[in-house]
Amino acid sequence: MTPPSSAAALEAKKLVAPSRSVILVGNPNVGKSVLFGALTGRYVTVSNYPGTTVEVTRGNATIEGAPWHVLDTPGTNNLLPMSEDEQVTRDILQSETGYVCLQVCDAKNLRRGLLLTAQLAEAQVPFLLALNMADEAASRGFKVDEARLAQVLGIDVVPTVAVQRQGLATLQASLGAARVSSFLPRYDSHIEAALGEVAPLMPSGGLGKRALGLMALVGDDSLRGLLAARLQPAALARVDQVRRQLAARYPESLRYVVARQRLQAVDKLHDAVVTRGDRSAGSDFARKLGAWSTHPVYGIPLLLLVLFAAWLFVGLFGAGTAVDFLENTVFKQYLVPWTEAALSAVLPGGAVREFLIGPAGVPYQDHGGFIIGRYGMVSMGLSYAVAIVLPIVATFFVAFSILEDSGYLPRLAVMVNKVFKRMGLNGKAVLPMVLGLGCDTMATMTARIMETRKERVIVTLLLALAVPCSAQLAVILAMTAGLPASALLWFGGTLLLVIFLIGWLAAKVIPGRGSDFMLELPPLRLPQLGNVAVKTLARIEWYLREAMPLFLLGTLLLYGMDRFHLLAALEKAAEPVMSGVLGLPKEAAGAFILGFLRRDYAAAGLFAHYQPYIAAHTMTRAMTIEVVVALVTITLFIPCIANFFMILKERGWKTGLAMMGFILPFSVGVGALVNQLMRWAY
Amino acid sequence: MPAPSSTPAAVRLEHCPLCGVDFDASGQGCRPSCPMATGCHVVCCPGCGYSFPQENTGLAGRLKRFLEERRRAAIEKGSTA
Structure with missing residues (x-):
């Protein structure tokens, strides 16, 4: 079947379509398409929505003996569109007529689904709610009181398992009874008053006037064309005036204020109908604590407390006790000597033995054996990965x-977002930066959400420059745990200043306004031991799988360079920068080479160098300055190899190389400045 | 029409720790796009874009399944009591 590709074809389809239509709406990944397939069978048409690259699927079905036209829309979280997909769904609901809606909701993520339900109710669209994946929700201990939910919403609620066609017959029988929901979230008096003025001005047909009024009030640009075409200029001017007056009452954007108040109504409904196991899905205290944690004033001390606790745990226990035991007891006392003894027992003297474990009688730190040596696979590669970085990252x-x-x-x-926004950063730019704390490489890919190329380049640069990934952050925390508070202030202050300056400059050069950071906040709860164990184990496995080969590769690289005297040559060549500009020992050049493979590896090299002094409390002033300078430089240094390739892939090799060309001298320059300032003022 | 299988072997449900969305991680995520994809078990949440290591594979997956079976058994025991 040839898919129609023009607006005319779609219009023609409307004319020949059966008299009753059902539009499937729902969040992404809720099984909407499976349900669509179960309703329509095999014969469907897929076409781009006019003027977009977004696909919509249409099909026909016989339901309860009557012909129905079925339309599947792109997954959406919001009728206030934040993406092209969401706008298409909203536009379909606005432009189609005489339809009923079937909202498909993931029963495991009911809160997210109810946010859309509330908006469909506001839109006065007749609909019914399918609680899909009901089996998975039940197996996870979720219990949904469907009868009460149906009563509060004033519509039919049907639990389904689309892949098993469970609930399909009930759903089909209920379609004809779809009706407008009586659930209407109430907003504060200012918003309700503004709505009272704006809603009557909205055009009739499509979405209800209350929903259109809310969209107009929060400044939905995608609705601008419709309003301009359907409203008199005076009415349009009045809407703008009311919106400006209302916006002036709140420090946050109206989109955020409306979403927050709607969420409160949804939370109340959710807590009334959902239980998990033997406990309620939410509690007053958890909700209060959750509200404090994002509060502009109370949130800051809570944030500092959390970071301090994490820092103590990682810095004192991880980097202190655990590293000391693994490095000095397990590796130095047992594993390295045992490996050396085992290899010596099976290898005769001579070139092979010397290659693998170095000349007999020479301590391994002083020679160049391949397995046991200064840059040996076991004595350095495994030792760094397992004895130093692993306990810290674990x-x-x-x-x-x-x-x-x-x-x-x-x-x-959310708190980081607030702080970053105060720094003048573009709101939308914050999301990839927050995600960068998980993995910078993936966050670089997320920079695609930025609208212009210029924005994407700046976000990529900020990520590569100043946002440490989780593994790097761990080693940084460990290093800073051994520093006096004043040195810590130098380190933290320098990084914040760099982010502030670059962010401020970015905000100046990025055209257009920033957008809101919209993130659904799950309820605050006591962490479950089992979940924490699974998450930690998954991360450790990921770390070992990803980092270990690169640690061994880095060690091999250093070994080869050492063997062929390239390392000494490099150290000599880098000495003016390392010693002259940064004031670091010349051996730090090796750490910077490793830093290109993984930045946490570089930090581990520095950690191994200074840890004995930190543990013995014999750090001198000069050493403290060296640690701060090295940490600043390595944090700002060129990103790891995976991130580098991702930058080349996403931004192109010219931009990628130009970025590296900026970051390299910039990181060294900031390090040099910190070195000079600290020697003068610390 | 025969009912499709309810739990295809390829389905790997993951829970996003950032926005709380449960999603099927099979056949999607970061892996195909990452230049270091081989062996990488990081997935991306379709809801918010947050990336995190898969919890349904390897030792973590085994531990998770063991804990889920225990929890399911406890729920069933509670409902029959």
Whole structure:
């Protein structure tokens, strides 16, 4: 079947379509298309929505003996569109007539689905709600009181398992009874008053006037064309005037204010109908704590407390006790000597033995054996990966998993967003930067959400320059745990200043206004031990799988360079920069080479160098300055190899290389400046 | 018409720790796009874009399944009591 590709074809289709239409709407990944397939069978048409590259699927079905036209829309979280997909769904609901809606909702993520339900109710669209994946929700201990939900919403609610066609017959029988929901979230008096003025001005047909009025009030640009075409200039001017007056009452954007108040109504409904196991899905205290954690005033001390606790756990236990045991006891006392002894027992003297474990009688730190040596696979590669970085990242992963499972992580993202916005950063730019704390490489890909190429380049640059990934952050925390508070201030202050300056410059040169950071906040809860264990184990496995080969590769690189005297040549060549400009020992050049493979590896090299002094409390002033300068430079240094390739792939090799050309001298320049300032003022 | 299988072997449900969305990670995520994809088990949430290591594979997956079975058994025991 040839898919129609023009607006005319779509219009023609409307004329010949059966008299009853059902439009499927729902969040992404809720099984909407499976349900569409179950309703329509095999014969469907897929076409681009006019003027977009977004696909919509149409089909026909016989339901309860009557012909129905079925339309599947792109997944959406919001009728206030934030993407082209969401706009297409909203436009379909606005432009189609005489339809009923079937909202498909993931029963495991009911709160997210109910946010859309509330908007469909506001839009006065007749609909019914399919609670899909009901089996998975039940197996996870979720219990939804469907009868009460149906009663509060005033519509039919049908649990389904689309892949098994469970609930399909009930759903089909209920379609004809779809009706407008009586659930209407109430907003504060200012918004309600503004709505009272604006809603009557909205055009009739399509979405209800209350929904259109809300969209107009929050300044939905995508609705501008419709309003301009359907409203008199005086009415349009009045809408703008009311919107400006209302916006002046709130420090946040109206989109955020309306979304927050709607969420409160949804939360109340959700808590009334959903239980999980033997406990309620939400509680007053958890909700209050959740609200404090994103509060502009109370949120800051809570944020500092959380970061301090994480820092103590990672810095004192991970980087202190655990590293000391693994490095000095397990590796130095047992594993390295045992490996050396085992290899010596099977290898005769001579070139092979010397190659693998170095000349007999020489301590391994002083020679160049391949397995046991200064740059040996076991004595350095495994030792760095397992004895130094692993305990640090493992303890950090425990802390990170607790933050994730408690629901604090998204609140941390909101707090970071607020801080970043105060720095003058473009709102939308913050999202990839927050995601960068997970993995910079993937966050670089997320920079696609920025609208212009210029924005994407700046976000990519900020990510590569100043946002540490989780593994790097762990080693940084460990290093800073051994520093006096004043040195810590130098380090933190320098990084904040760099982010502030670059962010401020970015905000100046990025054209257009920033957009809101919209993130659904799951309820705050006590972290579950089992979940924390699974998350930590998954991260450790990922770390070992991804980092270990690069650690061994880096060690091999250093070994080869050492063997062929390239390392000494490089150290000599880099000495003017390392010693002269940065004031670091010339051996730090090796750490910077490793830094290109993985930045945490570079930090581990520095950690190994200074850890004995930190542990013995014999750090001199000069050493403290060296650590701060090295940490600043390595944090700002060119990104790891994976991120580098991603930058080349996403931004092109010219931009990627230009970025590296900026970052390299910039990081060294900032390091040099810190070195000079600290020697003068520290 | 025969009913399709309810739990295809390829389905790998993941829970986004940032926005709380549960999603099927099979056949999507970061892997195909990442230049270091081989062996990488990081997935991206379709809801918010947050990336995190898969929890349904390897040792973590085994631990998760073990804990889920225990929890399911506890729920069933509670409902029959």
